[in-house]
């Protein structure tokens with residue numbers, strides 16, 4: 001069985017729920033590490049007041065005993081602390097109430113899911129769209145990715161992320177090893193290495209916020225320690241670079257994805273793009289460079305996987321754009337809901353964990369077994385095959 005998951009829950013409802021199916025038994029789960037990933041996602045300069053209310057942590061309510069997975073579906077719950085303020089507005093029971101009591105949304109925000117969702121699901125209160133389209137759901141996805149990350153970590157895989165750009169401000173390039181990158185970005189309010197850039201980004205976000213506007217940016221994720229041959233060239237839906245691209249595009253507000261040099265490849269010659277093949281007895285095959293970001297033929301090539309995603313600016317604007325009232329059809333400015341001005345550093349953490357999930361899925365497809373011991377035996381056997389090739 002391939003790994004799969006589902007999430008449920010509204011942003012102002014009682015909780016988010018995730019069910020992961022297909023995990024092997026005997027995987028030790030480090031709860032602190034799981035919650036660390038959730039806390040990382042809450043941080044970042046430019047977020048709104050909601051992040052001061054929430055204290056995200058995952059409660060495991062199925063599939064784990066005494067710290068180990070049992071092979072049963074793993075069920076996770078992340079509480080919404082803000083729910084206490086929304087109980088009546090979110091009530092499941094039919095309560096007679098004015099629009100004011102329901103906090104009805106009728107002026108769709110350009111750039112958000114409001115209008116499309118209202119039209120598609122025939123919902124006259126756009127809150128019913130907003131509640132589920134909110135990126136609050138990414139807390140559940142990070143919890144799922146954090147579990148996947150632990151499966152990968154058991155096989156020496158390391159993942160880091162960094163913010164590359166926020167609006168006009170670009171971080172200087174670096175090629176730090178993953179461990180160092182993790183350490184340095186973790187200490188930054190905007191997940192960059194360079195302190196000058198951090199200051200500039202903070203000031204820039206302040207300015208954008210003061211002007212009632214919002215801003216997006218570019219984030220990067222690097223995965224080290226992967227074996228050659230995750231994914232496959234033989235069928236389109238088995239190409240791991242394709243699966244990663246799809247997953248990255250599914251993150252709220254992401255409008256583009258690149259692997260390695262990505263769109264730059266369209267400007268350069270073949271001789272400037274392809275990574276030359278080398279061999280050393282101690283190392284096996286490797287590449288002299290990594291412009292293709294660790295992929296050829298939809299398979300990992302043993303070099304670090306490098307994925308970038310671009311996040312558009314947050315749709316909710318305190319100085320709202322023009323919209324239409326869905327009751328009167330008259331022009332009106334869009335609804336203003338409490339909002340982040342910039343969530344790029346948080347989106348970087350979402351990117352890392354979403355990529356971890358896709359890689360773990362491909363890892364299970366390749367080495368799949370019902371227990372961690374069975375997977376390890378398959379993994380070791382494959383390593384021996386690679387070494388003798």
Ligand SMILES: Cc1cc2nc3c(=O)[nH]c(=O)nc-3n(C[C@H](O)[C@H](O)[C@H](O)COP(=O)(O)O)c2cc1C
Nearest residue numbers: 112113133134135252253315316339340343346347
């Ligand atoms: C971490 C994160 C936080 C976000 N915060 C907000 C927010 O506060 N306000 C808002 O309007 N959109 C926010 N968004 C973006 C919306 O969720 C997103 O634009 C919306 O769901 C529509 O989907 P689409 O942009 O993918 O088309 C956030 C996205 C992410 C990844």
Ligand SMILES: C=C(O[C@@H]1CC(C(=O)O)=C[C@@H](OP(=O)(O)O)[C@H]1O)C(=O)O
Nearest residue numbers: 048050133134135136139337338339340
């Ligand atoms: C709750 C989160 O992000 C939310 C994502 C979001 C949106 O529209 O996507 C809108 C805001 O919701 P609220 O109006 O409740 O403050 C963000 O805070 C979170 O990341 O955990």
